[in-house]
Amino acid sequence: MAYVSVNNVSMAFPVKGKGAFVALDSVSMDVAKNEFVCLIGHSGCGKSTLLNLIAGLLLPSSGTIVCEDKPVRGPGPDRAMVFQSHALLPWMTCYENVHLAVRQVFRSHSAAELKDKAEEALRLVHLDHAIHKYPYEISGGMKQRVGIARALAATPRVLLLDEPFGALDALTRASLQDELVRIVEATHSTVVMVTHDIDEAILLSDRIVMMTNGPAAKIGDVLVNELPRPRDRLALATNPQYGVYRQRLLKFLYQKQHALNE
Amino acid sequence: MGQQTAAIPTPGAVALRGVELLRNAFDRSNPNNVGIAWHLLQSLGRVMLGFMLALIVAVPLGFVLGLFPAVYQALNPFFQVLRPISPLAWMPLALYTFRDSSVSAIFIIFICAVWPMLINTAVGAASVRQEWVSVSRVFGVGTFEHVRRIIFPASVPMIMTGMRISVGIAWFVIVAAEMVGAQSGIGYFIWNEWNNLQLASMIVAIVLIGLIGLGLDSALDWIGRKLSFRE
Numbered sequence: 001m002a003y004v005s006v007n008n009v010s011m012a013f014p015v016k017g018k019g020a021f022v023a024l025d026s027v028s029m030d031v032a033k034n035e036f037v038c039l040i041g042h043s044g045c046g047k048s049t050l051l052n053l054i055a056g057l058l059l060p061s062s063g064t065i066v067c068e069d070k071p072v073r074g075p076g077p078d079r080a081m082v083f084q085s086h087a088l089l090p091w092m093t094c095y096e097n098v099h100l101a102v103r104q105v106f107r108s109h110s111a112a113e114l115k116d117k118a119e120e121a122l123r124l125v126h127l128d129h130a131i132h133k134y135p136y137e138i139s140g141g142m143k144q145r146v147g148i149a150r151a152l153a154a155t156p157r158v159l160l161l162d163e164p165f166g167a168l169d170a171l172t173r174a175s176l177q178d179e180l181v182r183i184v185e186a187t188h189s190t191v192v193m194v195t196h197d198i199d200e201a202i203l204l205s206d207r208i209v210m211m212t213n214g215p216a217a218k219i220g221d222v223l224v225n226e227l228p229r230p231r232d233r234l235a236l237a238t239n240p241q242y243g244v245y246r247q248r249l250l251k252f253l254y255q256k257q258h259a260l261n262e
Numbered sequence: 263m264g265q266q267t268a269a270i271p272t273p274g275a276v277a278l279r280g281v282e283l284l285r286n287a288f289d290r291s292n293p294n295n296v297g298i299a300w301h302l303l304q305s306l307g308r309v310m311l312g313f314m315l316a317l318i319v320a321v322p323l324g325f326v327l328g329l330f331p332a333v334y335q336a337l338n339p340f341f342q343v344l345r346p347i348s349p350l351a352w353m354p355l356a357l358y359t360f361r362d363s364s365v366s367a368i369f370i371i372f373i374c375a376v377w378p379m380l381i382n383t384a385v386g387a388a389s390v391r392q393e394w395v396s397v398s399r400v401f402g403v404g405t406f407e408h409v410r411r412i413i414f415p416a417s418v419p420m421i422m423t424g425m426r427i428s429v430g431i432a433w434f435v436i437v438a439a440e441m442v443g444a445q446s447g448i449g450y451f452i453w454n455e456w457n458n459l460q461l462a463s464m465i466v467a468i469v470l471i472g473l474i475g476l477g478l479d480s481a482l483d484w485i486g487r488k489l490s491f492r493e
Contacts, residue, residue, distance in 0.1 A: 057396055075399040087393040091415040091491035100411065101401040136492045154401060 002030035002066075003190055004054065004158055009063030011049055023049045025216035026063070029209055031158065036184060036191045038201040040249065041211035042257060047194045048162055050211075054192060055081050055160050068157050077105045080151035081160040084167065086143040088135040094146045095131045098122055098153050105154045121153035122146070124183060141172035148180070152187060159184075161193035165200065174233065177203060181231070198249045202242060203231060210252045221252055271462040279462035280469070298451060302470060305440060305447040308364065309432045312371025316428060320376050321421060324383025325409070328417070334384060341377070349374035349435050353442050363443040370439045371432045378427040386420025387413050415491060422486030429482055433475045 006029045012020040023046040031037050039047040052058045054065055056075040065072040067079060080101070088097050099118040106114060122131050125145040135143055144164055151159055161180075165173040177200060184191055184204075195201050201208045205225050212220040227241060236242045271279070287299035327334040349370045356366035390413055398408045440449025448467055455463040 055400060057399060075396075075402070077401050079400070081396070081400045083393055083396065085393050087397050089394060089397065089412065089415070090493045091418075092411075100403065104402045104404075134492065150401075 003033040003035070003068060004031040004192070005066045006030070006050070006054065007064045007066070009050075009053060009060045009065060011046070011053060011058065012061045022216045023214055024053075024060075025218055027217075027219055028063075029219060029222075031190060031192055033190055034188050036193070036204055036206045038205040038208045039192065039194045039211060040196060040198070040201050040208055040253070041217065042213050042253065043196060044214055045211045046214045046217035047211050051081075051160055051162050051192060051194050054158070055079050057081075077101065077154040078157045079160055080154040080156035081162060082144070082147045082151045082164045084163040086135075086140075086147045088143055088146055088150075090135050093132045093134055094122060094127060094138070094149075095119070097135075097146055098150045101150045102153045117153055121149040124152060124186075125149045125179065139172075140168055141176055144168065144176060145179070148183070152183065152189075157190065159189045159191045161191065163194050163196070166196075173200075178233070180204065185230070198246060198253070201249070202227070202245050203233060203236065208245075208249065210249065213257050220256065221248075223248060269461075271465065276462045276465045279460075280466040283463065283466050296446075298448075298467065298470070301446060301448045301451040302474065305436050305449065306474070308367045308440075308447065309371055309429070309436050312368040313375045313429055313432050315368070315372045316375035317379060317425065319372075320379035320424070320428075321383050324380045324421075325387050325413070325417075327380070327384035328387025329409070329413070331388070334388075341380070345377045350438055350442070353439060357443055363440075363445065367436060367439040367444060367447070371436060374435045375428040375432045378431065379421065379424040382420045382424025382427070383417060386417030386424075390416040419486070419490040422482065422490060426479060426482040426486060429478050430475065433471075433478055437471060 006027060009024060009027045010022065011024040012022045015021045027050060029037075039050060041047045049058065053060055054067070054072065056065075056072045056079065059073070072079070088094075089100070092100065095118055098121050099114065102114050102117045102121070106117065109117075119128070119131065122128055125148055127142060127145055127149065130138055130142060135146070138146075147164065165176055168176065181204060183189070191204075193201075193204065202225060208223040208225060209219055210221045210223065211217050223245060225245065227236065227239065227245075283298045287297040289297040290300060327337065352370060352373055353366060356369045357363065360366050360369065394412055394416060397403075398412050403412065436447065437449040437452065440447035441453045444450045448471060452464050452467045455461075455467070
């Protein structure tokens with residue numbers, strides 16, 4: 001039984017004087033509970049649009065999205081999002097940023113309980129030492145950890161990640177990927193993540209959904225990632241199956257998509 | 263008193279006159295000839311009063327305009343007509359209505375100070391970064407809290423810029439407003455010295471106006487940086 005299901009969803013944006021720009025064309029996909037799904041594709045292919053549709057920040061032109069038997073009609077903390085640009089509020093400390101989310105979700109809880117939840121989320125991403133710092137005082141990697149803590153603190157049904165590590169350097173990205181693996185395992189989260197990094201997708205996912213280039217993007221192919229967990233990035237480098245997956249993704253992104261464009 | 267001629271005074275004469283004016287700056291022994299500091303304080307007081315009234319009106323109204331585009335579009339034509347009117351054009355009407363030159367000057371300050379703060383607040387509230395609005399929507403922040411904890415802090419830099427522009431214009435306008443009908447203030451002082459052909463006094467007053475204007479601007483710049491978020 002699908003936990004999140006996207007049924008025949010199309011998304012068209014009105015363009016002034018030109019009718020409409022069709023970003024997604026009849027996309028269907030399912031996400032199972034505790035599954036980690038990556039959406040991969042070239043930039044501008046509509047993968048972020050699909051994520052925003054699941055988040056409810058956009059409403060589809062046609063088709064439906066259901067999250068745990070409830071149709072998605074707007075945004076909500078049960079589908080908490082980690083934004084590419086971290087999107088921390090710069091006038092709030094790390095703690096306040098997380099607390100803002102926590103108090104919306106657990107309205108009936110006492111102040112002490114809310115404080116515990118916010119602190120626990122920051123502890124989970126190893127930021128207990130920077131809890132009262134402002135975003136401008138911490139590094140890009142730390143900001144994104146706060147973004148992850150904020151989303152996790154809402155205890156969402158599905159965690160949505162929109163290229164969360166895209167703006168980070170390679171070393172910081174690797175350490176945050178490892179941390180995300182650890183957190184997802186500890187919290188049994190269901191995750192949908194947008195990325196354009198093939199290695200990231202193979203390292204993290206259970207399934208990789210490949211999207212064709214827009215306009216009118218569709219799902220081109222799906223790769224079921226059966227690499228055993230826990231995964232170790234060093235061991236993966238020499239794993240033959242890893243090479244097979246990598247090649248399949250590269251082929252899709254650079255050969256098939258190229259051919260489609262011409 | 264200095265020499266009774268209308269020739270442009272030498273820098274030395276202006277400096278001497280400046281020392282003389284500043285030494286007696288707080289003198290109020292002669293009610294018809296009080297010290298220049300009292301005139302400056304009068305002007306500053308009027309500017310502050312008019313400015314505060316404008317602030318109280320402009321910021322809440324600016325938020326309404328910024329958050330409800332329909333209201334903005336409905337009222338914008340009126341603003342566009344009212345905004346370019348020289349504040350001094352209101353002066354005779356104000357004098358007739360209020361029958362008090364001081365109240366009229368404060369009204370004029372209000373009129374000229376309200377626009378930059380109103381427009382800046384509206385633009386600030388309307389152009390809050392999309393990602394911050396998305397955060398608010400994703401985590402289900404309620405309307406009141408959204409305005410208080412996201413829209414307001416996000417707009418502070420724009421509001422402070424509007425305040426800075428407004429105070430500059432108000433300090434501009436008060437001098438002219440006090441030349442018309444007022445019995446005190448730095449504008450009155452300059453006009454009075456002109457009638458006495460005290461050119462050196464006028465020049466001293468002009469320099470003081472510049473220095474105080476600089477002080478007001480720097481003060482608001484400093485407050486603005488203190489209150490604005492950092493990135």
